[in-house]
Amino acid sequence: MRPLLEIARLELRRLWRSRAVLALLGLSLAWMFATPHVLKSDGTPDGARELYVHFSLGGAFALTLIALASSAASSLSRERDEKRLQLTLVRPVRFFAVALARTIALVAVGAANLAVCAVVLAFSADTAIRCSRVVSPVMISPRAEAELMYDEFMKDPETPPEVKKTKKSVVLRLLTQKAVDNYQSIAPGETVSWDFGEVPGADSSRLAVRLRFTNDFDMREEVRGTFVYGGLSGVVSNITQAVVKVPLVRNGEEESPGAPAPRLSFTNAGETSLMLRPRRDINILVEEDSFAANLVRAYLELVSIMALVIAFAMLLGAGLGRSVAVFTCISFIFASVVSGDIIEQYPDQLETDRIDSIGLAITRAVQFVSRPVASLRPLAALSSDEMVEGGETAQVFALDFLLVPLVASLLCGAVMTRKKQ
C-alpha cells in the first residue's frame, strides 16, 4: 500500500509543480464563467440551466478529459523514454501498482477539477427545481418488432431484390432502426392510449407528461388535446415549443384501490393529425429528487467515465511510444464522439459499397466500445432535468471507476514486463 501511495503522490507532485493542475483549473473556470456570456439561452431559467450544464460543465469536462488523457498516455511512456521508470521497477513494487497509482493520481486531479466546476454550476444556475424519473411506454422491443416484420418485408414485392439477397442480420438491424422511429398518427378527435405499466411513485409524486418533438430537423408540431391517466388529467395547447411538459392534476375521479395500472390516453382536439413516435416522443415524468442530488450522481458518473478513459490512455502509454500513445488516445476520443454521427449519416448499409461497409463495421465497433464516452448520458439527463438513476450510477461507478482501471492496470503490468526498459 505504501509504494502505491508514494507513486500516486509523486504523480500529483509532478502535476502540481509543473503547474498543470493550476492551468487546467484556470482554463476550466474561465470556460465555466465565459460560456454563459458568449452563448445565449432562450431566456428562461430552464434554458439557462441547460446551457450551463450542456456547454459550461460539458465543455469543462471535455477539457479535463482531453488534458488528463494526454497526460496519462504520456505518463509511463515519458518515464520510460527518460529511463526514470526503471528506477521504480527495480524496487519491490508490483508493475501493475505503478500504473494503478498514476491512474489514481490523475483521476483525483480530474475529480477535484470537475468538483470545482460542479460547485460553480450549482451557484450559477437556477437549481431550485426537482428532477424527474422518465417512464416510457411498455412496448415490445424494437428488435422483436423487427423480427415480426421480417418475413412480411421479405415477401413484399416492393422490397428491392438486392435487399432480399442481403444477410438476415443486416436487414434485421435496419428494421430495428425503423421500428424505433415508427410513427403513430392520431387523427383529429381520435383518442389513443399507451400502457406505461406500474409507474413507481405514481401515488405520492407529482406527475407530468412530456411530449418531445425534437429530431434531427428540430421539427415542432402543433398539439392540442387532453391527457388522462387514472384520476389525473392535463390539457395541452402548444405550437411553439419542441418539448412540452403537461402537468397532470386530479380530475375528481376516484381510483379504486387494487385496480390495474391505468393507461395514459390522449384525445387529439387539434384540427390536424398528430404524428409522434411512441418509443421516443412520449414519457411520463415522475418528480423525484433535487437538482443537487442529481448533480452529485451525474458528477460520480462523469468521474467514472474519466477514470475509464485515463486507464485506457495509461494502457496505451505502457505499450506505445509517447507521441503515438497520445495521438492514439486523442484520436480514439474524437472517433468515439463522431462515430454516432457517422453511423447516422449512413443509416442504410444496403446502399453503401464494400469499402463503406468495412468502414461502418469498424465505426460500429468503436461506437460499441466507447459508448460511455460518446453518449455522456449523465450530462444529457442533467440538462433536461431527468433523473440520473442511482442504480445506473452505482453500475457505472463499479464498472468504469473500479473494475476497468484495475484490469487496465493489470494489463499495463503485463505489458511493462514484456516491454524493453
Place this chain on the structure above:
Amino acid sequence: MSSILALKAVSKTFSDFWLRPTVKAVDALDLEVRKGEVFALLGPNGSGKSTTIKMILGLIEPTAGEISLFGMKPSCIEARRRLGYLPELSYLHPFLTARETLSYYAGLCSLDRKTASSRIDELLEMTDLAAAASRPVGTFSKGMARRVALASALIGKPEFLILDEPTSGLDPVSTDEVKTLVKTLAADGMTILMTSHLLADAGDVSNRVMILDHGRCAAEGDVAGIKGSLEEYFLSKISQRREFKVAPFLTGGAA
C-alpha cells in the same frame, strides 16, 4: 562463500519490430557473485555490460539461459527488496528535492516513516548533502545528483548493490569519494557488482574482475591473478583501435 547471483549460459539477442534478430548483446555468459565480494564487470562501450545488468535487474528477459538472484528469479519482489541499484546516469525527478527523492524511494521499499526519516538523515549526512536537502535536484551539479542517486540506491539497506559505471562523468575528487564509499560498504559486508570501462577504477576496489567483449567473457579472475591477461587484452584493443579519417573539408580540402 554462498552465491548471491548466478548467471548460467545467459544470452540476449535484440530483435527489430518484425522479430528479426539484430544484435547479440550477450552470448552464453556464465557469472557468479559471492556474498561479501566486490565484483567488477569490465569492458569497452557496447560489450554488453549494461544489458547484463538490466537482465540481472529483471528489466529485460534473457533470450536463453538462467539468472538466479538470491536463489530467486530477478523479477521476484523478494529479490528486489534486497537489491540496490545505481544506474549509469542519475535519472532523478528534477522537481523533487533531495529529501523528497529519498523519501519516495524509502516509500517504494515500504519503510515506515520513522525508519525512513532517520535513514534519510544518515544518508544525506553520509553523502554530504544535508545542506542541500531542500533544493530541487534539477538544480544540482552532476556530482551532487550522482550522490543523491547513490543514497537512493542505499535507502532500502540492500544486501546486494549494483553500480552501473558509478564514477562515470565525475571529477577525480568525486571519483575518489565514490571509490572510498564502495570500499567502506564492502568492509561492512555488502556485496557489490559494479561495471566500468576503466581498469583503474575496477582494480582499486574489486576482489574479482570479468572482462566482457562482444557479450562474451574474455577473462575472469582476481585482479592480481589476471593482471597479465588484462594488460594483454587492453593492449590488443589499443592495437585494433579505429582510425578516424578526418573529413577533407575540416582540414581545408575539397568539399
